[in-house]
Amino acid sequence: MSQNIVIIEDNAPLAKGYKKIIDKTYDFKVVALYDNCEDAIENLKHDMPRVVLMDIELPKMNGVEGTKKIKQLNPKTDVIIVTVYENSKTVFEALCAGASGYITKNTSQQQLTSALNEVIRGGAPMSINIAKMVVQSFRKSTNSILSERETEVLTLLASGKSYNSVAETLFISINTIRFHIKNIYEKLQVCTREEAIEKANRERLI
Numbered sequence: 074m075s076q077n078i079v080i081i082e083d084n085a086p087l088a089k090g091y092k093k094i095i096d097k098t099y100d101f102k103v104v105a106l107y108d109n110c111e112d113a114i115e116n117l118k119h120d121m122p123r124v125v126l127m128d129i130e131l132p133k134m135n136g137v138e139g140t141k142k143i144k145q146l147n148p149k150t151d152v153i154i155v156t157v158y159e160n161s162k163t164v165f166e167a168l169c170a171g172a173s174g175y176i177t178k179n180t181s182q183q184q185l186t187s188a189l190n191e192v193i194r195g196g197a198p199m200s201i202n203i204a205k206m207v208v209q210s211f212r213k214s215t216n217s218i219l220s221e222r223e224t225e226v227l228t229l230l231a232s233g234k235s236y237n238s239v240a241e242t243l244f245i246s247i248n249t250i251r252f253h254i255k256n257i258y259e260k261l262q263v264c265t266r267e268e269a270i271e272k273a274n275r276e277r278l279i
Contacts, residue, residue, distance in 0.1 A: 075102045076193060079122035081139065082155060083108040083131055087178060091126060094182045101189055108132075110139030117143065122150055124192055127172070129156045129163055137167045144171035145233035151192045159200055169274070174198035217278045218260050226253045228279045231270045 078101050082088035085108070092103040105120045107113040109131055113120075125143060129136035140152045154167045154175035164175055174197040176188050188198040197204075217224065222243075229239045236254075240247045254266075263269045273279045 075100055076123040076189075077102065077104045077121055078124050078126065078189070079103070079105045079107070079113060079120050080126045081107045081110055081113045081131065081136075082126065082128040084128070084178075091185065094185055095189070098186055098189075100193075101186075110134040110136070110142070114139070114142050114146065117146055117150075124189060125150060125152045126176075127152050127154050127167075129154050129167060129175075135163075137163060137170050140167050140172045141170040148233065153188055153192060153198070159203065164203060168199065168203065175203070219257060219273070219278055223253050223257050223260075224279060226250060227257055227269060227273055230266055231274070231279055 075098075078095055080088050080091055080103060082091070088106050088108075092106060095101045095103050101124075104122065105113070105116065107116075110127075111134055113125070127136045127139055127143075131139065134142075136154055140154070143150055143152055151173040152167075152171065154164055154172045155178055156164050156175055157178050158164070159175065159177050167175070173192045174188060176185060176198065180188070191198050219227065225243060226239055229242055230236075234242065236247055236250050240250045243250075254269075257269055258264065261269050261272050263272055270279075
C-alpha cells in the first residue's frame with residue numbers, strides 16, 4: 074500500500090516535478106498539491122498525509138509555522154522541509170518545530186525518494202552541520218530552575234499535548250498538572266503557555 078504525500082510549494086512547476094517523480098514510485102503517491110499552508114492545514118484530515126513536503130518560504134504562514142501546526146494536528150505526519158539554502162537558520166527553526174528533515178530544491182530524483190524512504194523508516198535526512206545545531210539546541214541546561222517533573226510537563230506541552238493528555242502520559246491528575254504549571258509560570262516569570270515554552274527553549278530548559 075502506497076503512502077500519502079502532500080506537497081506544499083508555491084512554485085507550481087517545481088511542485089508538479091516532485092509529483093511526477095513521486096507518482097512513479099510504488100511506495101508513495103501525491104494526494105494533493107497546495108501553494109500555501111492554510112489550505113493544506115484545512116484539508117489535513119481529508120488528505121491524511123504520511124509525509125508533507127513543505128516549502129520553507131511561503132506567502133502568509135511560512136514553513137516553520139506550518140510545520141508546527143501540522144505536527145500539533147497530526148503528530149504522526151512527518152514533514153520534510155524543502156529549501157534553497159540548507160544551512161539557514163530557518164531550516165534549523167523548522168526542525169526544532171517538528172520537521173523530520175529537509176531536502177534542497179535542486180535535489181535529484183534519487184535523493185527525493187531516498188529522503189521519503191528514510192523518513193518512513195524513522196530517519197531524519199539532514200546535513201551534519203544542521204544535525205549538530207539541533208543536538209546542541211536540545212542539550213538541557215545543567216542549572217535549570219525547573220524540577221524534573223516540571224521539565225517533563227513543559228516538554229510535553231511544547232510537543233503540542235493538552236493538559237489532559239499530559240496528565241494521562243505522566244499518570245497524574247489534571248489538578249497536579251495545574252499545580253506544576255503555576256510553579257513553572259512563577260519560576261519563569263511568564264503568564265502563558267506560549268511564553269513559558271519560548272523562554273524554556275531559549276534558555277535550554279527543555
